[in-house]
Every structure is written in structure tokens, then in C-alpha cells.
Amino acid sequence: MPLDRLFRSKHLLYKALSNTAEEKHFLQDVMTHDAATxxxxTSRLLVPPRAEDIDKDMAGLAANALLSVIICLPPKPEADTKDPKPLGIIIAPEHQGSGYGSEAIRWSLEWAFGIAGMHAVRLTAFSFNTRAVRLYERLGFVREGVRRESIYFDHQWHDHIMFSMLEHEWAALRKE
Ligand SMILES: CC(C)(COP(=O)(O)OP(=O)(O)OC[C@H]1O[C@@H](n2cnc3c(N)ncnc32)[C@H](O)[C@@H]1OP(=O)(O)O)[C@@H](O)C(=O)NCCC(=O)NCCS
Structure with a gap:
């Protein structure tokens, strides 16, 4: 990872979660207005997210995540200017389908293997989240297991699929 790309990639900037009221309001707003996202x-019971739910999520991230960031579009265009840990990602609805999820996951893999010395990066997706499943497989993540029929949603039980990427797998992919 080039040093000038430590906390940014081609189109995106990665900022620390700062737990401010503005940030919490932004997250609560996104979750309320885009219930599909x-x-x-989340695997929690689906009720409209309360401020305390967002607080719990942020406290959980602070306690358990090695890396938790808000993915931002920079203010100006680019031209101007050891244990495996699970990876999670949510892109704001109006910016989904623009390649930002792929870019941010690639950046996270560079960070995990190139900076944090991780040997594996894992993530999970619900089987009904076909876009996420497609994306993870396209990026080169390997299915390593399935917690069968463990998520109840819309009158049906769905699988929880586990994916991983190993250091040497990313080393080969990043050269392509
Ligand atoms: C899943 C998620 C993280 C993917 O992020 P994203 O930014 O939408 O992903 P990308 O844009 O990189 O790729 C998604 C699609 O856009 C397409 N795409 C990528 N770049 C594109 C571009 N420049 N123009 C148009 N389409 C593009 C991809 O081909 C892909 O198509 P597909 O869905 O038909 O396979 C995002 O949709 C999201 O936050 N979803 C809701 C929350 C969630 O599901 N989180 C993951 C939990 S496991």
C-alpha cells in the first residue's frame, strides 16, 4: 500500500468513527429510511432503529473491530488534490452500485494484510443478500461455511454464509 494511500483509495477517504451526535444521527437516518440496507x-429483531441501538452498534464496533471507519467521498475530485477479524460494510443507499463497495473492500484488504499483519480476513452475508454474496465472490473471497437456516426474515429462514480471504490469496489477486 503506497503511504499516500494509507487512509484513502482512488475515490474514497476513510475516517475514524468519532461517536458524535451528527454521526449517530446520520446512521440512524440511513437505517430508518433504507430498511433494506x-x-x-443486522441479525437483530427488525424494529425501527433507536438511538440506543446505534449506540450499542458503535460500542460493539469500538470493542471488537480492529478497523472501523466511515467511508467518505472526498470534498474534491482526486485530480485536485493477528487473529482474523470479521469485516463489515454498509454503503449509503444513494451510493450503492457505483463501485465504492468493491473499492473499499480492496482498500480494507490492503490495510489488513499490508499494515495490520493479518493472515485472514473474514466476512459473512445473509443468503438473501445476493448482491453482497456476488460482490464477495467476485473479489475473490472463498465460502468457508454456512450456518444453515439461522436468519428469519420475511416468513422464511435463510442461511448465514461465511467467507474468508487468506494473505497469500490476496497477494496473488492484487497483482492481477
Ligand atoms: C453490499 C454493498 C456493501 C455493496 O457495495 P456497493 O458499493 O453497492 O458495491 P459495488 O458498486 O462495488 O458493486 C455492486 C454492483 O454494482 C456494479 N458496479 C460496480 N461499479 C459500477 C459502476 N461504476 N457503475 C455501475 N455499476 C457498477 C457491480 O458490477 C455490482 O453489480 P451486481 O450487483 O450486479 O453484481 C452495498 O450494496 C450495501 O451497503 N448494501 C446494504 C448493506 C449490506 O448489504 N451490507 C453487507 C452486509 S453482508
Whole structure:
């Protein structure tokens, strides 16, 4: 990872979660107005997210995540200017399908293997989240297991799929 790309990639900037009221309000707003995004990213009982739910999520990230960032579009265009840990990602609805999820996951892999010395990066997706499953497989993540019929959503039980990428797998992919 080039040093000038430590906390940024081609189109994106990665900022620390700072737990401010503005940030919490932003997250609560996204989760409330785009319930599909919320449903795809939590296994909690689906009720409209309360401020305390967002607090719990942020406290959980602070305690358990090695890396938790807000993914931002920079203010100006680019031209101007050891244990495996699970990876989670949510892109704001209006910016989904623009390649930002792929770019941010590639950046996280560079960070995990090139900076944090990780040997494996794992992530999970619910089987009904076909876009996420497609994306993880396209990026080169390997399915390593399935917790069968463990998520109840919309009158049906769905699988929880586990994916991983190993250091040497990313080393080969990043050269392509
Ligand atoms: C899943 C998620 C993280 C993917 O992020 P994203 O930014 O939408 O992903 P990308 O844009 O890189 O790729 C998604 C699609 O956009 C397409 N795409 C990528 N770059 C594109 C571009 N420049 N223009 C148009 N389409 C593009 C990809 O081909 C892909 O198509 P597909 O869905 O038909 O396979 C995002 O959709 C999200 O936050 N979803 C809700 C929460 C969630 O599910 N989180 C993951 C929980 S496991």
C-alpha cells in the first residue's frame, strides 16, 4: 500500500468513527429510511432503529473491530488534490452500485494484510443478500461455511454464509 494511500483509495477517504451526535444521527437516518440496507446488515429483531441501538452498534464496533471507519467521498475530485477479524460494510443507499463497495473492500484488504499483519480476513452475508454474496465472490473471497437456516426474515429462514480471504490469496489477486 503506497503511504499516500494509507487512509484513502482512488475515490474514497476513510475516517475514524468519532461517536458524535451528527454521526449517530446520520446512521440512524440511513437505517430508518433504507430498511433494506438495515435488514441486510443486522441479525437483530427488525424494529425501527433507536438511538440506543446505534449506540450499542458503535460500542460493539469500538470493542471488537480492529478497523472501523466511515467511508467518505472526498470534498474534491482526486485530480485536485493477528487473529482474523470479521469485516463489515454498509454503503449509503444513494451510493450503492457505483463501485465504492468493491473499492473499499480492496482498500480494507490492503490495510489488513499490508499494515495490520493479518493472515485472514473474514466476512459473512445473509443468503438473501445476493448482491453482497456476488460482490464477495467476485473479489475473490472463498465460502468457508454456512450456518444453515439461522436468519428469519420475511416468513422464511435463510442461511448465514461465511467467507474468508487468506494473505497469500490476496497477494496473488492484487497483482492481477
Ligand atoms: C453490499 C454493498 C456493501 C455493496 O457495495 P456497493 O458499493 O453497492 O458495491 P459495488 O458498486 O462495488 O458493486 C455492486 C454492483 O454494482 C456494479 N458496479 C460496480 N461499479 C459500477 C459502476 N461504476 N457503475 C455501475 N455499476 C457498477 C457491480 O458490477 C455490482 O453489480 P451486481 O450487483 O450486479 O453484481 C452495498 O450494496 C450495501 O451497503 N448494501 C446494504 C448493506 C449490506 O448489504 N451490507 C453487507 C452486509 S453482508
Amino acid at each position: 438495515y435488514a441486510q446488515s
